[in-house]
Amino acid sequence: MAWAPTWDMCEAEGVLALLEMCSRPPFEAARARKRPSRRVMTEQRDFAGGDDLASLLWRIASGDRPAFRTLYDAQSPRLYAVAMRITRQPALASDAMHDAFLQVWRNASQFDSARGTPESWLLSLVRYRALDIARNRGREVLRDAMPEQVDPDPDALAQLVQRREAASLHQCLERLEPERRDLVALAFVDGLSHSELAERIKMPLGTVKSWIRRSLIALRACLDGVS
Amino acid sequence: MSGSDGSGEPGDDAAAADPHVRAGELVLGVLTSGEAAGVRRAAMTDFDLADAIVRWEVQLAPLADAAGLLPPPAELWPRIEASVAAPQPGTAGNVVALGGASGNAGRAEAGRANDNQADDRRVGLWRGATAAALALAAVLAAVAFLPHPAAPVQIAALVPASAPAPAFLAQVGADNVVVVSAISPAAVPNNRDLELWLLPPGAAAPVSLGVLPATGRTLTLPGPQPAGTQLLVSLEPRGGSTTGQPTGPVLYGGALGRS
Numbered sequence A: 001m002a003w004a005p006t007w008d009m010c011e012a013e014g015v016l017a018l019l020e021m022c023s024r025p026p027f028e029a030a031r032a033r034k035r036p037s038r039r040v041m042t043e044q045r046d047f048a049g050g051d052d053l054a055s056l057l058w059r060i061a062s063g064d065r066p067a068f069r070t071l072y073d074a075q076s077p078r079l080y081a082v083a084m085r086i087t088r089q090p091a092l093a094s095d096a097m098h099d100a101f102l103q104v105w106r107n108a109s110q111f112d113s114a115r116g117t118p119e120s121w122l123l124s125l126v127r128y129r130a131l132d133i134a135r136n137r138g139r140e141v142l143r144d145a146m147p148e149q150v151d152p153d154p155d156a157l158a159q160l161v162q163r164r165e166a167a168s169l170h171q172c173l174e175r176l177e178p179e180r181r182d183l184v185a186l187a188f189v190d191g192l193s194h195s196e197l198a199e200r201i202k203m204p205l206g207t208v209k210s211w212i213r214r215s216l217i218a219l220r221a222c223l224d225g226v227s
Numbered sequence B: 001m002s003g004s005d006g007s008g009e010p011g012d013d014a015a016a017a018d019p020h021v022r023a024g025e026l027v028l029g030v031l032t033s034g035e036a037a038g039v040r041r042a043a044m045t046d047f048d049l050a051d052a053i054v055r056w057e058v059q060l061a062p063l064a065d066a067a068g069l070l071p072p073p074a075e076l077w078p079r080i081e082a083s084v085a086a087p088q089p090g091t092a093g094n095v096v097a098l099g100g101a102s103g104n105a106g107r108a109e110a111g112r113a114n115d116n117q118a119d120d121r122r123v124g125l126w127r128g129a130t131a132a133a134l135a136l137a138a139v140l141a142a143v144a145f146l147p148h149p150a151a152p153v154q155i156a157a158l159v160p161a162s163a164p165a166p167a168f169l170a171q172v173g174a175d176n177v178v179v180v181s182a183i184s185p186a187a188v189p190n191n192r193d194l195e196l197w198l199l200p201p202g203a204a205a206p207v208s209l210g211v212l213p214a215t216g217r218t219l220t221l222p223g224p225q226p227a228g229t230q231l232l233v234s235l236e237p238r239g240g241s242t243t244g245q246p247t248g249p250v251l252y253g254g255a256l257g258r259s
Helices: A007-013 A015-020 A025-042 A053-061 A065-087 A090-110 A118-136 A154-162 A164-174 A178-190 A194-201 A205-226 B012-017 B019-028 B033-045 B047-067 B076-085 B101-113 B130-143
Strands: B152-160 B168-173 B177-182 B192-199 B207-212 B216-220 B230-237 B250-255
Touching: A053 A065, A053 A090, A053 A118, A065 A090, A065 A118, A065 A178, A065 B047, A065 B076, A090 A118, A090 B076, A118 B033, A118 B047, A164 A178, A164 A205, A164 B047, A178 A194, A178 A205, A178 B019, A178 B047, A194 A205, A205 B019, B019 B033, B019 B047, B033 B047, B033 B250, B207 B216, B207 B230
Parallel strands: none
Antiparallel strands: B152 B168, B152 B250, B168 B177, B177 B216, B192 B207, B192 B230, B230 B250
8 A cells, every 4th residue: 555544534435444444554553552442342252351341340230339440441432432423522422421321330230131242232322322412412513523633443443354243244334335335334433313414415315314224224134144 | 105204215114114224223323312212212112123223233333443442531530430429319208118019029920921922011021031031030129129009000110211121110009109119220410300201002292290219209190091001201401391291312111001
């Protein structure tokens, strides 16, 4: 590669670009630097360690505050980045994180494997709270003001293709038409609503809804087939 | 032709009704707050929809890695820690007499034994999955210590909208007294209150039953309620909604079944 993709470019190209281009060399130093903070997340099946997410949630459910702090330290950079992408404002992202972590503290006992993985449960708490806050407190004014300090994590992107569920998702996204694939990624990562998506890509609202529905149907069929 | 949203592509109405599509739209985050609340409400009684939501949550989660890592501001942890240390709002001052727990447990177990029958909605929220059995065990354990109205004839579990784990148990007596008991502590952000709502089948809008302390509350319903009437709990500004309708997300809910 004679050139290096920028974050903006990766974002514009959608998730496949993120996976493929954005995980290449210029980001390797950052990758090495960040590895330790992702340890709990990526080694969650290492139950012997006792610090995997499921164990931490069990300990939190019994009122273990050090475990709560460990979980926060391990997960907050990942989750805050998600909250920032959705709310676009540090104050709102912090509110979403505060509310979500309070739910974690109070409802950790309600997590069980029927509700997904610990990782997806935590992510969902933060995303839904951030989406609620973004929708209810008028993100409109700052919609395009991307925070400059948001830092794409190439390590995460590299890992995406290594983790099995991520590989399936990657494979299935790749089968979508590029513009629909980008729409799915924009919706999930940036938390854009149907109407915000329509505005962003300058297409009629009905078309956007229809594309999202068709993408979901295609993804569902594909994910059921590969997993 | 003509989707309900005017999208104009054939087959969209069928697609819009597909639980995987509705769940996917919720998880992607493309719905308005009102639409999302509607899907969550439906998921309380539609298990295919609830399952579909969890599957998307797990399968789409890797996409969030694209947001990267961003350390939160240093003041966030102390704020969370302070909220965790703060006492829960409300106290257990609204309980009535203890007793008769074995009767409730027996009814709940009978409900579970019948949970393959589509028309048996009594305790149908808990399906045969291991996790559900654990949840049921938790409820039964809680029921043994719960106050309950005289001769309960209706029972509902109000669960978090995002997944099937009970948060409150509502027991309605023949005297229309309903005891709403907290099974696990509800998360109530600072400066917010939970509000309880009654939504009869087919009603266009819910009726407020007032603010619900996180520890639960005993109150009297306006009259006998038909099976299928929903009890919903929304998150509202401190003191409750000022509009007469829910203004915040519906966090918990469940339908009354005849016991």
